[in-house]
Every structure is written in structure tokens, then in C-alpha cells.
Amino acid sequence: MQFPETSFSSPLSDKKNSKRHFLQYEPQFYVHCPPNEAPIESLWEIASQRLELLQEIDRLRSKGTSYQELTSGIEKFLFRRRHQSEYYSYENIIPDRLSDIELRDVFSHFLLRLAFCKERSGQVWFLQNEAVLFQWRLENAPSSQVDLLVEQLQQLCSEENIILRKIVKNLDLEPEFVQLYHYLYQKLPSSSTLLMYQIPFEQVPELVKHRSVIVRSGYAYLFSEQLNSFLVSCFRSFLSKSLGVVRKMEHLAEEHGQLKLLLESLRESQRLYINHFSSYSFEATEREGTGIHLQDLPQAMLDMPLCMFRLMKRLEQNHHLKHGARLQLGLFLKGCGLTMDESLHFWKTEFSKGGISSDKFDKEYAYAIRHHYGKEGKRASYTPFSCMKIIQNRPSAHEEHGCPFRELNSASLDVMLQSYGIQDAESRNSIVQKAREGHFQVACGMTLQMKKAGRRTKLSEETTTPMDNAHYIPSHPNEYFFKSREKNETSLKS
Incomplete structure (x- = not known):
């Protein structure tokens, strides 16, 4: 990835202050994990700090921030961390605290590599944000350090x-x-x-x-x-290969009881971050009467985000969806207000149009729907997927789930936007361009801005500026859905 040049003052640019946080260390390829030992409390400290920084980077990336804003966010985080170290005497809390900056950097990287190697989605998330951290360090590294990297690469x-x-x-x-x-x-x-x-x-x-x-x-x-x-x-290439290797050896690390607990804690912290919007109370939606029911689906389709609208259209055409698409759409409809009985009726009706008998549906598909509502298996009620989880859940060949702003090529995305109701070519081009640049949630937010201004109205200059604080950037499909319905109901009343 290539960022434009920029110049601005930052809280870490004071040359008189030689103190640095370990996350501010020089870039490296992390070839070898150090053989040194360290107290488990110190490992938790440095791993959690690195995870928080990667989460901050991820939040900034999802908003389509410029390099200046991304750099500013990283430096503000490190500035806060550096001053926390001044205010709190970790030596009194953690005996034999790991103090070497390079060792802290390497240990924290390998701990997160171990924590996120188990699942593909975790690997992708870790790889993307570590690459941004590596690039930020590279942009700020002296030429001598770049020369060392080149030698190491060779x-x-x-x-x-x-x-x-x-x-x-x-x-x-x-x-x-x-x-x-x-x-x-x-x-x-x-x-x-x-x-x-x-x-x-x-x-x-x-x-x-x-x-x-x-x-x-x-x-x-x-x-x-x-x-x-x-x-x-x-x-990125080297880290991707290394994650695959570590995945095969991960069970060895988990044989150590304390280390296993540490890795599980890091994964749980990440799950809470990824599913942040999933804590959104859908009970509140039901209580306020804003949820929809089966008879409302045809009229509600254009209020759905493009990822769900696309699946609904594909279901109408083929009367069938593969497992990943059924899971993504089914949980979304649950979050929109459909009861379990309504979901069973909806899927059974659609599949019957494709030739699937009632008996076959009951044997092969009904269990999964009841499972989503917590009526089968471990009886856990599943929450709808957030935008980040959908973006990271890449479909394989012949599958249809995932984020269309990421998965569709420019021509296919343009056609899909047109069927979605965005008829103005210039507006579609603006959205497609943002998707091509990798700002998937920004592109999704622009489609909702189109509805805010009128479904067939040209995007104004203000709405095509994704860095504007007023521009809406969705974090969850159900949030998008209810915001779109709220906008439309307000415009109808006026």
C-alpha cells in the first residue's frame, strides 16, 4: 500500500525527548522469537498494549482515514502509553519487568501471532493491521534501518x-x-x-x-x-506464510497452562472488539416496535444494505443460497425482527420454489435456523454479523456471501448499485471508486447518503467527502437497516 507524503507536528516528534514506547520501535520482519524468558504478567502487559494499538489502527482504516489521520491516531496512542509508563511504576507491580524495548516488541508480536493463528479471520485481521504498523514504522525509520531491512530480506x-x-x-x-x-x-x-x-x-x-x-x-x-x-x-507475504506454520505448532504453546490462559484472554478481547456492535440490543428494537415481520420484507428490501439486498435478490432468482449466505442473511433477518417461525416459513417457501420438498427442508435446513435462535445445539442465541466480520469472511468460489464492495469487480458492482436504485452514473462511479480504493464501509455509507438525499438524486459535493465527520460510516448491517428506515419514514412524514 502506498500513502501520500505528509508533514505535520506530532506529540512524538520532540527530538529533545528520547523516551520511546516499545511499539515505536524500528520495523523488522520478526524472523526469530527470542529465547529469553519473561514473567507472564509482563507478557500480558505488552501483548494487550499491542492489541489495543492494532484495534485503533483497524478502527481508523475502517473509516477510510487519510495517512495523516492514521499517523496521528497511532502517535496519539503511543503518546498516551508513554505517559502512562511515567505515571505508573510498573516495577512495583510486575517483578523482573521486561524492560528491553526490542524484546518487548518482538515478544508482543509473537504472542499475538500465536493468539490469532487459529482461525482464518483472525489471521487476516492480524496481518492487515500489522502491515499498517510496519509501514508506519518504515515511513519514520532512518535510511540505515531501511538498509538493514533490505539485507535481512535478501x-x-x-x-x-x-x-x-x-x-x-x-x-x-x-x-x-x-x-x-x-x-x-x-x-x-x-x-x-x-x-x-x-x-x-x-x-x-x-x-x-x-x-x-x-x-x-x-x-x-x-x-x-x-x-x-x-x-x-x-x-505481508512473509507474515502470511509464518501464520500458517505457527498454526500447525500452536498446540505446543497451549500445553503451557499460563500461556494458554493468556492467549485465550487475547482472543476474547478481540472477540469483544469485533462484535462490539453485536452487543446492540435488538430487544430494544422489539420493545420500541421498530422491527419488521414477514409481510414487511418486500417493502423493506431497499432499506437493507447492499450485502443483504444482493443475497435477497439472489434468493429470488435461484430460490437457494449456500450455507455462508444463509447464515449471513438469516442472522440479519433475525436482527431485523423476524421470529423463528417467520424465518422457517420464509426459507421453506423460497426453497420450495426451487424444487426442495418440505421433508427435505425439515431434514437438512430447519435445524440450522432453529440453532440460530438458540433452540438447538448449545442453546446460544446468535447475533447478526458486524460489517467487519462480513468483510473479513471472504467467500470461496461459487459462494455469494461477504461484502459486495470488496468481492465484486467494478462493472458488477455498478450493475448491482443500479438495481439497488442508484441511477445517477456519477454517483455510482464515486461509490465504485471508494470500493476500488479499499474503503468498503465508506462506499457503503455513501449509498445510504444517496437515500438521505433521495434515492435517485445526485450525490452532492458534501456527501462525496468521506472524511467529513458528518458522513455516515456503517459498522453493522442492522444499524444501516434501521437508520435507512428511519430516514425514509421521516421523509414520508414531512
Whole structure:
């Protein structure tokens, strides 16, 4: 990922203050876990602090923040943590407290790697936010540290023949490099020479694909800004492979009683974060009479977020959905107010149109619906999925669940938005562009802004500014649904 350049003062930029928090340490690839021992209390302290930072990064990313806002959020967190260490004497609380900054950084990373390697969704969440932390550190690292990373990378990937070599280009003799630099960064180099990195072109296929590098004699030439992006990509690749390896060895770590409790505590903390909106009281919806019932579904479809609207349309067409889609849509409808009997009737009616007999439905599908309502199995009433859980729950081939802003290509998303009622092409293009940039929840919020201004009304300049505090960014499909119904009912009354 590539962030634009920025400059601003931050609470950590005071050069006179040499104190640093361990999360402010230099970037590294975390090749080896240190053999040192540390008290379990100290491990809990550093792991929970790193988890809180990754959660803060995740919140900022989900809002589609700029690099300046993301950086500011990270630095404010570290500033608070650093001053907490000044106010509280941990040495009196935790005996033999782990004090080495590098060890604290490495230990905390490997603890979270162990905690989130068990499930695919946890791996993806950890990988995405660790990559952002790595990039932030890289952006603030001295050139000597970047050189060490390059050396470490070449040792790690010796079999893949990744050879990065520093070279200096004379721009007076190489005008094409000036043109490319200006095209990519909308500015001219500050001097007549430019530091670049030479690498076999097959190691940077994305840059070659987008014509962002010059290729000569089998080598691609990267600008310094592109080197950071390349190192982040290598970090993601290496961490992804490492998570798979740790997953196979995770049972060894859990044989240690105290460590097992620590890892379970970290996972529980993360579950509470991911399902934050799931604590939303649907009983309040029923009590206030805002929930819907089976007869309301046809009229309520356009109030559903696109992820659910898409599944409803697919169900109407095929009269069947695969398990992941049934789970996603079924729990959403439960959260909208449908009772268990209404859900059973709804699914049975739709499946019967596809040729599934009543007996087959009762044998193969009814149990799962009753299970969602806490009437089967362990008798736990399941909550609807949050936006983050839907985004992270990637569908495999021929499956239809997940977030359409992430899963659909631009053309398919444009068609889906048109069927959703957004007829203005410019408005659809704005939404598709945000989805293409990876701001899935921002794009979803823009669709609701369209309804706020009128389903077939062009997006105003204000509504196309996702960083505006007034712009709504959904965190849960049911929240979106009730907000949309509230807007429509208000407009009808007026």
C-alpha cells in the first residue's frame, strides 16, 4: 500500500525527548522469537498494549482515514502509553519487568501471532493491521534501518533470488526517469540525481503491470517511495506464510497452562472488539416496535444494505443460497425482527420454489435456523454479523456471501448499485471508486447518503467527502437497516 507524503507536528516528534514506547520501535520482519524468558504478567502487559494499538489502527482504516489521520491516531496512542509508563511504576507491580524495548516488541508480536493463528479471520485481521504498523514504522525509520531491512530480506529470500542493489541515476542523462517520477508523485525530483533500487523485474509484478517502473535488461528500477511499498508487500507475504506454520505448532504453546490462559484472554478481547456492535440490543428494537415481520420484507428490501439486498435478490432468482449466505442473511433477518417461525416459513417457501420438498427442508435446513435462535445445539442465541466480520469472511468460489464492495469487480458492482436504485452514473462511479480504493464501509455509507438525499438524486459535493465527520460510516448491517428506515419514514412524514 502506498500513502501520500505528509508533514505535520506530532506529540512524538520532540527530538529533545528520547523516551520511546516499545511499539515505536524500528520495523523488522520478526524472523526469530527470542529465547529469553519473561514473567507472564509482563507478557500480558505488552501483548494487550499491542492489541489495543492494532484495534485503533483497524478502527481508523475502517473509516477510510487519510495517512495523516492514521499517523496521528497511532502517535496519539503511543503518546498516551508513554505517559502512562511515567505515571505508573510498573516495577512495583510486575517483578523482573521486561524492560528491553526490542524484546518487548518482538515478544508482543509473537504472542499475538500465536493468539490469532487459529482461525482464518483472525489471521487476516492480524496481518492487515500489522502491515499498517510496519509501514508506519518504515515511513519514520532512518535510511540505515531501511538498509538493514533490505539485507535481512535478501537473507530470508536467498532461494527466490531477490537482489536489491542501490544505484544513483543522473537525471540529466535519464529524462524518462524524471517523467515517470513526475507522473507517479505529481512533482519533480529535488536534485539532478536520484537514489534508486535495482531488482529483478519478476519480483515486482504489480509495479510492472501498472507501468510504475522502468524495466531494462531484466531489471526494474524502484524509486525510494516504491521500495517502502515493496518492503511492506514482502512483510505481508512473509507474515502470511509464518501464520500458517505457527498454526500447525500452536498446540505446543497451549500445553503451557499460563500461556494458554493468556492467549485465550487475547482472543476474547478481540472477540469483544469485533462484535462490539453485536452487543446492540435488538430487544430494544422489539420493545420500541421498530422491527419488521414477514409481510414487511418486500417493502423493506431497499432499506437493507447492499450485502443483504444482493443475497435477497439472489434468493429470488435461484430460490437457494449456500450455507455462508444463509447464515449471513438469516442472522440479519433475525436482527431485523423476524421470529423463528417467520424465518422457517420464509426459507421453506423460497426453497420450495426451487424444487426442495418440505421433508427435505425439515431434514437438512430447519435445524440450522432453529440453532440460530438458540433452540438447538448449545442453546446460544446468535447475533447478526458486524460489517467487519462480513468483510473479513471472504467467500470461496461459487459462494455469494461477504461484502459486495470488496468481492465484486467494478462493472458488477455498478450493475448491482443500479438495481439497488442508484441511477445517477456519477454517483455510482464515486461509490465504485471508494470500493476500488479499499474503503468498503465508506462506499457503503455513501449509498445510504444517496437515500438521505433521495434515492435517485445526485450525490452532492458534501456527501462525496468521506472524511467529513458528518458522513455516515456503517459498522453493522442492522444499524444501516434501521437508520435507512428511519430516514425514509421521516421523509414520508414531512
